[in-house]
Amino acid sequence: MRFSFRCLDPATDAALLHSWVTRPYATFWGMLSATVEDVAREYAKIQSSGHHHALLGLDGGTSAFLMEEYQPAYSPLAAVYPVLPGDVGMHLLVAPPSEGPEPGYTAAVMDAVLGRLFSVPGVERIVVEPDARNTKIHALNERLGFQPAGVVTLPDKEALLSFCCRSDYLAARTTLPARTTLPAMPSRPLIPQGASL
Template sequence: MRFTFRCLDAQADAPLLHSWVTRPYASFWGMLSASVADVAEEYAKIQSSGHHHALLGLDGGVPAFLMEEYLPESSPLAGRYAVQPGDVGMHLLVAPPSGNPESGYTTAVMDAVLGRLFDRPEVERVVVEPDARNTRIHALNERLGFQAAGLVTLPDKEALLSFCTRTDYLAARAALDTLSTPVPQGASL
């Protein structure tokens, strides 16, 4: 497997995350003006919440992306859609490329994240709610099997609520070789 995962350490990893979330490409992450301390505080809250968890994705041992998983019923999505048993929410932020962007990289990252989530038998559906203006991530989501369900108003954004079932993911994954429009490295969810 190309990618591995490790639990995020809010304090130790804050400088790295800060270098990602404060770049223009990560504007939809909502932390462009955050300090390192702000990032550490936010991720300490996430890691101690009991319903939201952050992981770093590693590529050859090097941090390459941030993945968050959460329980939709304990999130701002609560009451905005009918949560089903087996739903898990997900956020994704891919690190800026360290060299020339690799075609298909973000698709490979998303595939690894969804594969990790769907490896858990209790996960039936992955839920995402990216900013409605983030067309790059909508294209990536669709490529990996997400179906848009409509716009929802959340405290920090107008979001495109989308769902990916295990069946839709596996069908999309099987078709990955036939898809031709890669999403550049650096897309965020």
């Protein structure tokens, strides 16, 4: 599996994203009843925010996952934990498999995403806040080095706040099967922590 990243285009990628986020497996993404126009509007808002950015992950040139990176200081997380310099938030949605599940695929995707994020200078810790009921993602997060910090109340959900520092990620990835991902390279630098908008 070889992964690369490209900036998401809200207009041209909306139909593809819609075909992912409206399936039952993506229930925790919160867009099951969204229209293509709703998806385009939401991602246009994200891409123009200055503190939240969406990327498509490619597997051999084929769109395979959606990744969002954001600055927690400009998100609802700022009200529930003390944001530190070097913190970056992340969301991940893997596309539905076209030929049936492939063992280890989602872990390999998560590894590529974390590798990309930690390759950005100044990133010290990745923050995630999946729905507290989403036990599948909690298990994957822990497998890749995330440490749960407890359930927090956010405007749209009860979330399990978890953190992954570089050393925990590097230790966790030694337990993953060998993979052939491309080196993680940032396609666009994140907004520095504390930058004014």
